[in-house]
Amino acid sequence: MSFNIGPYNFGNCAVLAPMAGVTDRPFRQLCRSLGARMTVSEMISSRPDLRDNRKTRLRMDHQGEPGPIIVQIAGGIPQMMAEAAVYNVAQGAQIIDINMGCPAKKVCRVEAGSALLKDSKLVESILSSVVAAVSVPVTLKMRTGWSRNHRNALEIAAIAEACGIQALTIHGRTREDKYLGHAEYETMRRVKKNIKIPLVANGDIDSAKKAEMVMDITAADAIMVGRIAQQRPWILGQIDQFLTTGREADDPSKQQKLRWLTDHLRNLHAFYGEHQGVRIARKHINWQLGHNEKYKFIRPALMQADTATQQLQAIEAYFDDCYPGRFARAC
Numbered sequence: 001m002s003f004n005i006g007p008y009n010f011g012n013c014a015v016l017a018p019m020a021g022v023t024d025r026p027f028r029q030l031c032r033s034l035g036a037r038m039t040v041s042e043m044i045s046s047r048p049d050l051r052d053n054r055k056t057r058l059r060m061d062h063q064g065e066p067g068p069i070i071v072q073i074a075g076g077i078p079q080m081m082a083e084a085a086v087y088n089v090a091q092g093a094q095i096i097d098i099n100m101g102c103p104a105k106k107v108c109r110v111e112a113g114s115a116l117l118k119d120s121k122l123v124e125s126i127l128s129s130v131v132a133a134v135s136v137p138v139t140l141k142m143r144t145g146w147s148r149n150h151r152n153a154l155e156i157a158a159i160a161e162a163c164g165i166q167a168l169t170i171h172g173r174t175r176e177d178k179y180l181g182h183a184e185y186e187t188m189r190r191v192k193k194n195i196k197i198p199l200v201a202n203g204d205i206d207s208a209k210k211a212e213m214v215m216d217i218t219a220a221d222a223i224m225v226g227r228i229a230q231q232r233p234w235i236l237g238q239i240d241q242f243l244t245t246g247r248e249a250d251d252p253s254k255q256q257k258l259r260w261l262t263d264h265l266r267n268l269h270a271f272y273g274e275h276q277g278v279r280i281a282r283k284h285i286n287w288q289l290g291h292n293e294k295y296k297f298i299r300p301a302l303m304q305a306d307t308a309t310q311q312l313q314a315i316e317a318y319f320d321d322c323y324p325g326r327f328a329r330a331c
């Protein structure tokens with residue numbers, strides 16, 4: 001089974017979710033190299049006054065990434081969203097994704113992200129303004145509704161399709177749910193029955209088997225994976241292989257994990273510069289290794305490593321079981 005978003009064709013596939021503070025260029029490149037067929041940028045504010053700061057400039061950097069370059073924009077003013085879409089296309093975006101899924105207070109307070117779902121007229125105005133402003137495909141990422149009492153995914157999906165949105169991603173929770181409870185796959189299935197555009201199902205998918213189950217329940221065209229990829233970026237390739245061939249992939253070897261992590265850290269150091277790169281790398285190290293019992297023995301040394309070289313050496317020592325503590329071997 002395959003589907004198109006404009007001129008881009010995708011098979012049964014796993015997509016990396018946009019995650020602010022996580023899915024920067026080095027992480028997207030890592031996930032693409034490990035099997036993600038699509039990645040989406042961290043959300044970029046539609047406010048023009050925020051365009052010229054370092055954080056936004058880095059978020060807009062797609063140098064060397066394989067296409068299609070998908071840029072997510074966030075905001076609640078139709079004209080400003082349309083201008084932001086035009087601006088990002090001029091910077092290289094090949095697909096514009098609109099964020100109506102973020103529950104963060106900072107975003108909802110300014111009537112953006114999932115807060116928009118309570119106002120279907122405004123949703124319609126934003127979507128039609130953005131679609132009319134750019135010639136590239138426009139997609140929408142949303143939740144199942146504004147609150148548990150206002151699950152309006154079916155209505156918003158119909159508006160999106162009528163406005164010319166070319167694919168829809170649904171995170172199966174309402175804004176009110178934040179990340180509580182379980183993703184509602186049944187709602188996605190009802191939406192899928194009502195639309196002709198491709199549907200990407202998202203929420204709580206943490207294994208290849210679960211991905212298959214969600215595809216079966218929802219009849220979605222693809223699935224999107226977020227938080228679990230922070231821990232196991234290779235899961236995207238594992239899901240892709242399982243959905244494509246029915247064969248489960250082996251877990252990567254220790255050597256592979258070490259190589260992927262050190263390559264990723266080097267890319268972070270290069271992308272952000274050594275000082276900031278080392279600090280950002282600490283988050284990724286915690287996400288990837290934090291659930292291993294022996295990690296606590298090396299965490300202090302790793303978090304104190306202040307240069308790129310020290311950080312890489314500490315990671316190699318960890319993978320070599322070469323550090324003080326219960327699991328250490330002589331080294």
Ligand SMILES: Cc1cc2nc3c(=O)[nH]c(=O)nc-3n(C[C@H](O)[C@H](O)[C@H](O)COP(=O)(O)O)c2cc1C
Binds near residue numbers: 171202
């Ligand atoms: C740290 C973090 C940042 C996120 N940032 C964004 C964002 O910028 N745009 C967006 O549409 N969703 C964002 N999300 C939501 C994810 O894209 C995804 O919908 C959600 O995590 C559910 O998928 P999962 O259960 O696979 O994690 C974010 C989630 C997390 C955990």
